[in-house]
């Protein structure tokens with residue numbers, strides 16, 4: 001299903017407008033500017049599918065994309081933790097993201113993106129707490145791996161593995177990616193295909 005064209009389904013700003021909870025859903029979550037939209041474009045092979053920007057706060061709604069021949073949707077979400085945006089906006093986005101993560105019945109996995117340069121921050125731990133409580137499986141994907149040295153990346157992977165081992169709903173596999181240099185993309189795509197076909 002990753003070999004053919006994905007399509008935009010809908011964008012929503014509040015929980016009452018979510019599309020029907022049909023098929024498998026996989027959501028991409030993480031701090032603002034971590035590379036969620038870029039990763040979706042790399043995985044689907046459609047550069048302009050999800051809008052990206054060097055300015056944090058680009059994605060402001062839940063954007064749903066639908067696979068061509070499988071009942072699978074992926075969701076691009078607003079980032080959390082963007083300190084420069086107006087307080088009410090940040091609260092509205094965080095509220096939307098967290099209510100969606102907590103209450104979506106067909107949400108099979110959350111891809112939790114972590115910037116390789118920054119590692120896991122306080123608000124990532126808060127997102128993990130929420131997902132642990134809601135029993136939604138989350139999988140850490142490191143982004144922008146082209147920005148750090150291989151030795152630093154190896155250390156980050158083992159530190160992250162140690163941290164995840166203590167968490168209830170964390171998937172043990174960590175995938176390091178670079179959307180820019182196309183690293184780890186095939187591996188993650190294969191993992192998501194497996195999930196969608198289960």
Ligand code: GTP
Nearest residue numbers: 033034035036037038052053054057058059079179
């Ligand atoms: P919000 O929607 O604002 O939360 O951001 P986002 O998480 O969707 O990030 P987005 O994909 O828009 O990317 C943010 C910036 O990071 C852009 O300038 C991208 O070009 C850059 N970026 C994304 N992935 C990579 C990567 O693998 N390597 C490098 N070097 N830059 C990347």
Ligand code: MG
Nearest residue numbers: 036037058059
């Ligand atoms: Mg985005």
